[in-house]
Amino acid sequence: MKKEKYKMGKLGKYKFMKKYKMIRKFLPDTRTATLSNLKIMLKLYRSVYLKPDEGTGGHGIYKINRGENSFVLRTGSNSRMFSSLNDLYASIQSILIRDKYVVQEGIELLKHNNRPFDIRVMVQKNGKGTLDVTGIIGRQAKRNKVVTNFHSGGTPLSINTLLKSHLNGESRKQYIQSLERLGKDASTVLGKSYRSKRAFGVDIAIDNKMNPWVLEINTKPDMSIFNTLRNKTMYNRILRYSKIKG
Incomplete structure (x- = not known):
């Protein structure tokens, strides 16, 4: 099997x-x-997020919030307060070094029913080797959790459902199309390095001002999340594309 030209973690992908x-x-x-x-x-x-450079599935993620005279460290649904950043860092330093963590600017996620959510855009190569958006889905965080991932208890929901309380009919449709374009653009850029990859899962956050942010791109995206939707059109399309040989 042909080896990847580059194998990059979160920081390497970001720099590229x-x-x-x-x-x-x-x-x-x-x-x-x-x-x-x-x-x-x-x-x-x-706020900032601490993430393992090569971790997946939302495991091992911490969130740090800056208060007036304190710092709050959250992981899963647990919180700990520290009076200094030095003390906070000392409490997790060995984990950060062992698993080569990155620190990422905290995006305050848009909410639906008081629970934050983000978006996964699936982008796959067609028979001609060019990229198509084959699916888009939302992931809503479990109550009091810092991550939205499906495997960490996040709820997969249709993007229309999640954006209904923020945008009306036509503007919602156009906004979803802009998210799909961003997913495709991000995959096109990263695909310049990961040339043999046929699928990209682009994780997009939306902030309170409706600005989208590319949090991460998975080069081995999980397709099963799309199978949770009642309408199987997207999932069937993704499966069909996954069988195309390069």
Whole structure:
């Protein structure tokens, strides 16, 4: 089997994609999770996420919120408060170093029924080797959880359902099309490095001002989430594309 030209974690993908103007403004600030970077990031942003550089499925993710005179560390549905960032960092330093964590700018996710959600756009190569968007779905976080992932208890929902309380008919339709375009653009850029990959799962966050952000791109995306929808049109299309040989 042909080896990938590059094998990159979250930071490598971020640095590679940042070189391309078409996608740069949609990438949240991402750096190696050192204490000095954490200090800088928490001066710039009210919250940050700590993620394993090569982790998947939402496992091992922490969120840090900056308060007036304290820092709150959240993981799963647990919270711990620290009076200093040094103390917080010391409590998880060994994990951050062992699993090569990155720190990412916290995007305050849009909510549906008071629970945050993000979007997964599935992009796959067709018979001609060009990219098509084959599916788009929302993932709503379990109550009090910091991640939306399906395998961490997140609820898969249709994008129409999640955006109904934020946008009406035609503007919602156009907005969904813009998310699909962003997913395709992001996959086109990363595909310049992962040339042999035939599918990309693009995770997109939407903030309170309706700005989209590309959080991550999976090069081995899970298709089963689309099978949870009652309407199987997308899932069947994704399956059909997955059988196309390169």
